[in-house]
Amino acid sequence: MATRKQVFEKAKKLGVEIQEWRDGGDRFFQADAPQGKHFIGSTVSSAYLGDYAVGEKPDWKFMLNEIELER
Numbered sequence: 001m002a003t004r005k006q007v008f009e010k011a012k013k014l015g016v017e018i019q020e021w022r023d024g025g026d027r028f029f030q031a032d033a034p035q036g037k038h039f040i041g042s043t044v045s046s047a048y049l050g051d052y053a054v055g056e057k058p059d060w061k062f063m064l065n066e067i068e069l070e071r
Helices: 004-014 060-066
Strands: 017-023 026-032 046-053
Touching (some): 026 060, 046 060
Antiparallel strands (some): 026 046
């Protein structure tokens, strides 16, 4: 089990910026890697982390895995 706090703390440590915004009844999450870096298993520096209905618990564990950077 993971928490929002863990995701944002890990992101800060890695230099990853997580954007969260709302549109109507949904919340959206996106991660941006630091310049010159990309996420594990891809060649992109931006990752869509999901959308959730307001009140729905986001999949924080999924997000923790998705923000890992290639070394």
